[in-house]
Amino acid sequence: MSAKKVEVCFTPALLPLYNIANATVVIIDIFRATSSICYGLHNGAQAIIPVATVEECLAYQTHNYLLAAERDGQVVDGFDFGNSPFSYTREKIESKTIVLTTTNGTHALNKCKSEAQQIIIGSFFNLDAVCNYLISQGENVLLLCAGWKDKFNLEDTLFAGAVVEQLKKSDYLSDDAGTASQDLYDLAKADLYAYTSKTSHSERLKKLGIEEDIKFCLQLNITTAIPVLNGEKLECLVW
């Protein structure tokens, strides 16, 4: 059996360079979409429907869903909430279906959903669960960082590095982007919060007064829930 690959795609703009037909794609948007999705399913949400645009999100208005829309770090006017994990607590979302659109995370997901063999959602919240699942499946892996408006960002890269670190121990081979991500995670892991305080996105969130979200999203392994795309819906993976 040939060694499996773990590659890191730093932004959705580079996705066309990768062959994902035979890969499991892990979508990563640490601040904050994929963290909130993991937290929501952990807290009993029935499903989360990711959509690309605010208009698509609004189209679900009549279906008794919770509507969540974020653009440029803020809740879009008229929506129940955006992508702060504090909106995805059990009392707010248990047994509900949420329709979600965000600046980067759902954009990344929508760019690969027609081609990928399987799509799952990663965040520091479910790091070990994601790694264990990937290793158990033994498929090639693409770690797709949502970035910021198609540019590279550090926090998504750090999470990618954390996954690469674990997969390499199970004999996965990485590309240069994986090696760089792993080395950056190794630098940062002793104090992720201190390290990410120098990221551009962290600055952006601080200006918006949502610094607590950053700290919250950097917690490791608070859940074993793995959101998986099933048709149009993200649901909790059962395996």
Place this chain on the structure above:
Amino acid sequence: MSAKKVEVCFTPALLPLYNIANATVVIIDIFRATSSICYGLHNGAQAIIPVATVEECLAYQTHNYLLAAERDGQVVDGFDFGNSPFSYTREKIESKTIVLTTTNGTHALNKCKSEAQQIIIGSFFNLDAVCNYLISQGENVLLLCAGWKDKFNLEDTLFAGAVVEQLKKSDYLSDDAGTASQDLYDLAKADLYAYTSKTSHSERLKKLGIEEDIKFCLQLNITTAIPVLNGEKLECLVW
């Protein structure tokens, strides 16, 4: 006066995301195009004409130029040479004009030449000279890594990090890609050769039997020559 920016674009595929009309762009293709260009002008080449395709290169055949073409790490059949720095020694190229096409480096250059305010060529060979020049000019800077077929690579990123390190000391602000590059360079700089031995491109060159090129291209500050694009030609910058 507002602080100047130094941004890092990890691959030519991401170039459309950056505004380069008011920036000096530094093209980086460490293994080996931009190293060889710097070495060639250092060794007295009159000019180097970068072209995108092998066909364009061939069109210069009647002009008494040296023709250099590389694809996938190897000299293209029928050409004087490719992009090994050992082909750009004084006895081979002094006072000559070279027409050059390579897999990544000239591709990167051609993607930005119609828009950039100024284009210069960077490599470890002229690291300090490039940094001193950029700081003296005080313009915004985009460090454009040629990558490998539009994917991220480590060695170009390390050089970008070396430039970011110096520019930040002169109060330039960097983006996340700049911060990541600087941190990776900081990890690698004590022994660049050991660090780059884990890159994919290094593996590729070793397979081609041109490992000596790698060691050679990692020498720091052997020249103060800065190639600058002047019309269609790269010439030695005089400032």
